[in-house]
Every structure is written in structure tokens, then in C-alpha cells.
Amino acid sequence: MTKILPYLLGGISVGGQYALIAIGYTMVYGILRLINFAHGDIFTAAGFFMVYAAASLPLYLSIPLVILLTILMGVLVERAAYKPLRSAPRMSVMISAIGMSYLLENVMWYITGGLAKRYPVIPWISDSVTILGCTTKRVTIITPILTVILVIGLVILIQKTKIGMAMRAASRDFETARLMGIKIDSVISFTFVVGSALAAVGSMLYFSNYATVTPVVGVMPGLKAFVAAVFGGIGSIPGAVLGGFIIGISETLTKGAGLTTFSDAVTFALLIIILIVKPTGLFGEKPTQKV
Amino acid sequence: MKKLLALILVLAMTLSLAGCGTSGSGQSSSKTLNIGVFEPASGDNGAGGKQETLGIEYANSVTPTVQINGQTYNVALKIVDNQSATDKAPTAAQQLVSDGVSVVLGSYGSGVSMAAAPIFQQAKIPAIGASCTNPAVTQNRPYYFRVCFIDPFQGSVMANFVKDQFNAKKAYVLNMLGEDYGSGLATYFANAFKQLGGTVKSEEFPEGTSDFSAYIQNAINYGADVIFAPSATTYASLIISQAASAGCKIPLAGGDTWESSVILDAQKGTNLQVYVSTFFDENDKSGAAAAFVTGFKAWLNANPQRKTDNGGNDIVAAVSALGYDAYMTAIEAIKIANSTTGEDVRNAMSKVSFDGVTGHISFPNGGDADKNEAFIKQADNGVFKFIKRQSSKS
Numbered sequence: 043m044t045k046i047l048p049y050l051l052g053g054i055s056v057g058g059q060y061a062l063i064a065i066g067y068t069m070v071y072g073i074l075r076l077i078n079f080a081h082g083d084i085f086t087a088a089g090f091f092m093v094y095a096a097a098s099l100p101l102y103l104s105i106p107l108v109i110l111l112t113i114l115m116g117v118l119v120e121r122a123a124y125k126p127l128r129s130a131p132r133m134s135v136m137i138s139a140i141g142m143s144y145l146l147e148n149v150m151w152y153i154t155g156g157l158a159k160r161y162p163v164i165p166w167i168s169d170s171v172t173i174l175g176c177t178t179k180r181v182t183i184i185t186p187i188l189t190v191i192l193v194i195g196l197v198i199l200i201q202k203t204k205i206g207m208a209m210r211a212a213s214r215d216f217e218t219a220r221l222m223g224i225k226i227d228s229v230i231s232f233t234f235v236v237g238s239a240l241a242a243v244g245s246m247l248y249f250s251n252y253a254t255v256t257p258v259v260g261v262m263p264g265l266k267a268f269v270a271a272v273f274g275g276i277g278s279i280p281g282a283v284l285g286g287f288i289i290g291i292s293e294t295l296t297k298g299a300g301l302t303t304f305s306d307a308v309t310f311a312l313l314i315i316i317l318i319v320k321p322t323g324l325f326g327e328k329p330t331q332k333v
Numbered sequence: 334m335k336k337l338l339a340l341i342l343v344l345a346m347t348l349s350l351a352g353c354g355t356s357g358s359g360q361s362s363s364k365t366l367n368i369g370v371f372e373p374a375s376g377d378n379g380a381g382g383k384q385e386t387l388g389i390e391y392a393n394s395v396t397p398t399v400q401i402n403g404q405t406y407n408v409a410l411k412i413v414d415n416q417s418a419t420d421k422a423p424t425a426a427q428q429l430v431s432d433g434v435s436v437v438l439g440s441y442g443s444g445v446s447m448a449a450a451p452i453f454q455q456a457k458i459p460a461i462g463a464s465c466t467n468p469a470v471t472q473n474r475p476y477y478f479r480v481c482f483i484d485p486f487q488g489s490v491m492a493n494f495v496k497d498q499f500n501a502k503k504a505y506v507l508n509m510l511g512e513d514y515g516s517g518l519a520t521y522f523a524n525a526f527k528q529l530g531g532t533v534k535s536e537e538f539p540e541g542t543s544d545f546s547a548y549i550q551n552a553i554n555y556g557a558d559v560i561f562a563p564s565a566t567t568y569a570s571l572i573i574s575q576a577a578s579a580g581c582k583i584p585l586a587g588g589d590t591w592e593s594s595v596i597l598d599a600q601k602g603t604n605l606q607v608y609v610s611t612f613f614d615e616n617d618k619s620g621a622a623a624a625f626v627t628g629f630k631a632w633l634n635a636n637p638q639r640k641t642d643n644g645g646n647d648i649v650a651a652v653s654a655l656g657y658d659a660y661m662t663a664i665e666a667i668k669i670a671n672s673t674t675g676e677d678v679r680n681a682m683s684k685v686s687f688d689g690v691t692g693h694i695s696f697p698n699g700g701d702a703d704k705n706e707a708f709i710k711q712a713d714n715g716v717f718k719f720i721k722r723q724s725s726k727s
Contacts, residue, residue: 049546049547049550148375155383155641156642157644170578177580178578252543252571252574253570253571253574253599254571254574259543261541265541294544297548298551302536302538
């Protein structure tokens, strides 16, 4: 047990971070049927915002500022790259999303010069703690707890509030929702607000653990989070969270078993098996036939 | 409206093409010698490539002209970005060939250098690598040269060093899957370490990994006396900070890529011992090095963009010094050849012999500069502390 525990802890922590990014993917997909490839880069940008903000401001100011800037960026990306293409074929929007992702990456290369930046140390959560004989950062323990709290909050928001009802309506049927007088643009903007805010929180937890920010650092977690979202059934928030944890844990356990070379291969093989058995993912809805 | 837009786009394209035409013909008539700079400015090695390019640009500002047949030629740098990717490198190399360069400098990263080598060879243009240390770069490639030492040497230097310094018996070796530089150096280290009587556990991580806690745990469980992890600085800084937060007390060692401010930042505030082997020591007061360090620092501080490209400070990276030496080697060879033709410059390389800032440079046996010592440094709370000069024999 003492041998497995460090790997398990690492896996849960990585999984929690994947989960927070995966929610952003799954929410946008649920409403727009769009895979927002730029989401991983918004996550990276949140990291850079923090690096620069914390250099000149105290933490209690820079943390809310970073969340605010990230939200602004997410909404701007939607306004600039997706809104003008609302009536275009879905493939065009996807290409636009890929383009946006590369644009953001290269702008960050240009501004930062490409050398890795150190993420500022957030006190308390970056402290080392010892659990059952293995040392780790406190953020490792906080991540899964915070993830679960945020998700419960999100589910309440979607199930109990008016805007949540509008979001559900839009995800069920875009056109009908519009006919019923729902302001679809503000619903979509709100989706990006929530998704980006979660990406900002996710980036704080992630970079407190892996304190190196480079312009392409978000690509791999973004991809894994996307896989997690598909794994859990894309469009389903609890599915994305569960998917994130499963992928994080399976990854670190594979490495611990000595199969380091195959850690990604095992994860993706698992995805293929799940999709063969359950094509819509763990919690995916059956596609309804529209007449 | 759409037609107008299309018209404007077409006009813009033709105008830019016309621009190319005039600038091209202008260069061929004036006395300019083109030197190609084949370096990554983006991708995993973008940061290191920029530092190497800075060294080359500084050298160009120090020696902007060369005398050929009694005429003064202005040296113009043609800089391309090979994007750290072996599939993009040939295109970038082709770009330099069509720019009509006489000699090419670079690249940071052995993989891209090897990918571009056939193109330079076909065009009969010599290439002088600054920091590409994989031995295969110059093997059977008569047009590739380099001013640095090579990986088998570096690997055995590090193996001897950890043996001497920590009396290490078990080494944990970690590198990125499928990366030419890291896997080459890891293998040479492992072989040398086994010859010295040690045992080795080798593992690899896939590209884009950010969670190294499992690897660190594997090293601890193995009971390693030292972790040797030659890798790009992006991964190295993650490995160092996660080793620190996992409470790991095993000394870490890396190759020449680790000599970077990124590693210093990662080690700062931890008790980890981090060692690197490198080509150059900033505090080396002998010969050409001291003047280079002063001049280069002043040059960096004169322009904020240069400072950003150097990582936001004026610490002189070894790769910058090597970039400087590569440029000076090219100038020496051109002077001896007394010609701008690639073929003549290549034939003159064997006669080059001068004191560079990273030591004496000559090419007695083919493409590799004759070097026999590496500098070992330790990252110690924000500065690299010089430990010793280490040869490959203990």
C-alpha cells in the first residue's frame, strides 16, 4: 500500500485538474456542439496572467484579477472566432477553433520569448505535507476536493436557476430555444464565462503543482481533458469529472507499474475499449432522432 | 464588398511578390556575403535556439565584414526558424539554400541538424553546428561541422563525475521518448556508468508530460544514488521542482541543455543538488572569454527584446558562446578559402585553427572540433557555481 499510495495521490491530483479543464470542453460542446480547441490555450494564458500579475500585485488582488482576465479572454475568443460563424457549417467553426488555438499559442511565444516562466508560489496550498509516510504538496489534496465542490455548485446552477434552464434548453434544441425567446447569444457567453473561470481555477491548481509555464504547456492537458470529456460522455458534466479522475489515475498507475513508455498508450486504449462498449461514453445521452 | 476584398488581397499579394523581386536583385549586385542561421525560435527548443542565435547576432555585430580577394564583403545573416521539428527542418533548410548562403550555422538540437544535413550537402554548403552534440550529426556527413564536444564524451564525463563526487552505484536515467539528443546522451551515460561498475535503471517519458511524480517515485523506490535526466529545459524544470516537492534528496544531473536560467529558477529555494555539464564558464577569466562576456552583456542590455529572448536577464548561456564561436569559425574558414563558394569554404575548414571563447577550435579529424574537457557546474540558489573541469577519464 505504501508503495502504491504516492502514485494514487498523484493520479487523483492530475485527474482533478483534467476534470476542471474537461468541464469547459463539455459545456461548450453541450450547447454549441463545438469542440473548443482554444480551451487548453486559455488555460495556459491564465497561467501567464498569474505570472505577470503576481510580479507587481499582492496575491489577494492578483487571483481575482487573473480569473477576471481569463473570463474576458474566453468571451472575446467566442465573440471573435465563433459568433460570426454561428450559421456556418460545423466544420468551419471547428477549423476556426483550431486556428484560434494556434493564434493564442504564437502570440504567447511572441510576448514571452518562449523561455519557461516560474509560476508564483501561492502560500499555504504550496506547502509540503506528509500523508501516511509520503510527502506531497497540499494542493494535491485540495484539488480533488475543490473540483467536487465546484462541480456540485455548477450542477445546482444548471438545475435550479433560470440561466441554467436556458442553458439546458439551448443544449436540447438550439432553434426551438431561440423561438421560445431565449437570448441565445447571452446564454453562450455565459457558458464561456463559466468555462473560462473554471479553467482559471484549474490553472492555479495545476501550476502550483507543476510550476513551469510555457506557451505550449496547455496542449497536452487540454488534449487529455478532451479525452476525459469524451470518456465520460461529452456534454455530461459529472461524466467529464469522472473521466478526468479515471484518466489521471490510470496514467500514473501505468507509470508506477514500470510501463513508462506506454503510459499514454494505455490511457487511449482504455478510451477505445469504453467507446466500443458504450459508444456515447460513460454518461452520454442517446442521440435523439429529430423529425 | 466581397469582390473589393478579393481585389485588395490580390493586390497585397502581388505587391509583396514585387517586393521580393527587388530586394533579391539588390543583394546580388552589392558585395554581400550571406550566412544562414538555422535555429529553432519556436517549439520545445525555441528558447535555447534563441539564445544561440543571440550569440551569432552578437558575433555579427562584432565582426560585420570579411575580406575576400582584397574586397570588403558585408556579412548578412539569413535567419530561419526550424521550429524544433524534424519534419519542418528540411523546408527551413531549403529556404536558406534558395537565399544563396555561403555557409550555415546551427542548429540547437541534433535531430533537426540531421534532418537538414542532406539538403546542405546536396547544395554543397557547409554547416557549422554550435551545440548539437549527437555524434551522428557529423558521421558520414562531409558538409557538417561543429564547435562543441560530442555526447559520448559528455556522457562519460558525467558518469565519471557522479562516480567521483557521490561514489554513486545506482543511477536512474530518464529521457524523452524518441528525442535524438536525450536518448543518445542517456545511452552513452548508461554505458559509461556500467563500465565503471554501476547499475542503471532507464525510463522514458512521452512528449508533453507534465506530471513527473511517478518517475521520481520510481527513482526513490529503485534506491538511486543519482538521477541523470538529459532533456529540454521545459521538462527539466518540472522534474526538478517535483523532485523537491516529493521530498526527494537524490542529486540530479543533466547535460548541456540544463545550463539555463530556467533550471536556476527551478532549483531556487530547494535543497536539491543539481549538476550540469557544459561548454563554457561565464566566470572564466582566461583569454577571449572575458572580453566576450563583458561585450555580450552590454549588447544584451542595450535592447529589451534581446533581453527577453535571453530569458529576461543577462546571464550568458553556453550556447550563446558556442553560437559566437560558430560564427567566428565560419569567418576564419571564409578568410582562408578566400571565396564565397560553399565548396571552397568546406575545403578550408580543416585549416581553421584559432582560440574561441569556449576553447581552442581546430578540426584535425573530420567534422568535430578537438575538445577534451567539460565544465561541471552546480545550480545553487540562482547562480551556477563552477565545480570543476572534468575530463572523460577519472
